[in-house]
Amino acid sequence: MTTTSDLPADFPGSIRLALPGEILDLLESPDDASARDHFASTVAELFSSLDTDRRRLMVEGLMGWRANALGRGQLMQGFVALPAGASQGGVTFDGQVVWQVIAGVVPVPVTGEIDAGEIVSRYLGQQVDPATAYVESFPTRMGWGAGLLTTVPLLSDPDQTPGLAERGFPGRLGIALAVAAPVDAPYGLLVIGLCLDGETTVDLGSMVAYIAGQSELADAPVAEETQWRHRQQS
Numbered sequence: 255m256t257t258t259s260d261l262p263a264d265f266p267g268s269i270r271l272a273l274p275g276e277i278l279d280l281l282e283s284p285d286d287a288s289a290r291d292h293f294a295s296t297v298a299e300l301f302s303s304l305d306t307d308r309r310r311l312m313v314e315g316l317m318g319w320r321a322n323a324l325g326r327g328q329l330m331q332g333f334v335a336l337p338a339g340a341s342q343g344g345v346t347f348d349g350q351v352v353w354q355v356i357a358g359v360v361p362v363p364v365t366g367e368i369d370a371g372e373i374v375s376r377y378l379g380q381q382v383d384p385a386t387a388y389v390e391s392f393p394t395r396m397g398w399g400a401g402l403l404t405t406v407p408l409l410s411d412p413d414q415t416p417g418l419a420e421r422g423f424p425g426r427l428g429i430a431l432a433v434a435a436p437v438d439a440p441y442g443l444l445v446i447g448l449c450l451d452g453e454t455t456v457d458l459g460s461m462v463a464y465i466a467g468q469s470e471l472a473d474a475p476v477a478e479e480t481q482w483r484h485r486q487q488s
Contacts, residue, residue, distance in 0.1 A: 428455030432466035
């Protein structure tokens with residue numbers, strides 16, 4: 255369970271996450287028992303053709319992923335899975351959509367100009383050529399915000415790419431990143447989205463920007479037993 259007690263002591267208040275309804279958040283359930291029940295029903299609905307043992311293994315895998323995410327202090331570990339032909343926000347996708355979106359509290363730089371390379375190297379641990387990335391500053395409910403869209407090659411050896419492409423593997427990973435923070439605060443909210451279909455990076459970025467931009471500080475004290483993550487239907 256994630257509460258205000260999990261935040262850094264000098265973070266100014268608590269955060270209410272604004273999450274679109276399409277996201278399956280592994281951390282949404284307040285305790286392990288309810289999380290297991292939720293995962294079991296979801297797996298049974300999505301993978302009804304699998305036998306009981308395989309579905310059980312999938313549930314255990316999700317529980318392990320949840321424990322790992324909570325242990326790292328994440329606020330949200332979400333997935334979006336849409337079939338080919340599905341629509342979201344007025345956009346119809348030709349192929350299947352599989353996105354991963356995570357959120358957490360991180361140290362942020364002093365308010366000001368933040369270039370694409372600095373954002374990615376700071377939070378993703380790798381350098382991205384700013385010439386191939388799109389970066390934008392935008393206001394958020396918390397204060398300031400900055401976002402980045404880019405794609406990176408999945409394989410370091412280009413000679414392997416053609417063979418994998420013929421087998422349906424994507425050649426590039428889409429990355430959408432957004433940071434939001436109160437002015438002059440040492441910590442802020444980081445939201446990262448990943449997609450295997452680089453052509454959906456812009457749409458993924460819209461969701462990431464929504465979460466970062468619409469999430470807000472809760473000025474009133476929140477009781478320790480109260481979950482301060484909330485779902486806001488888009």
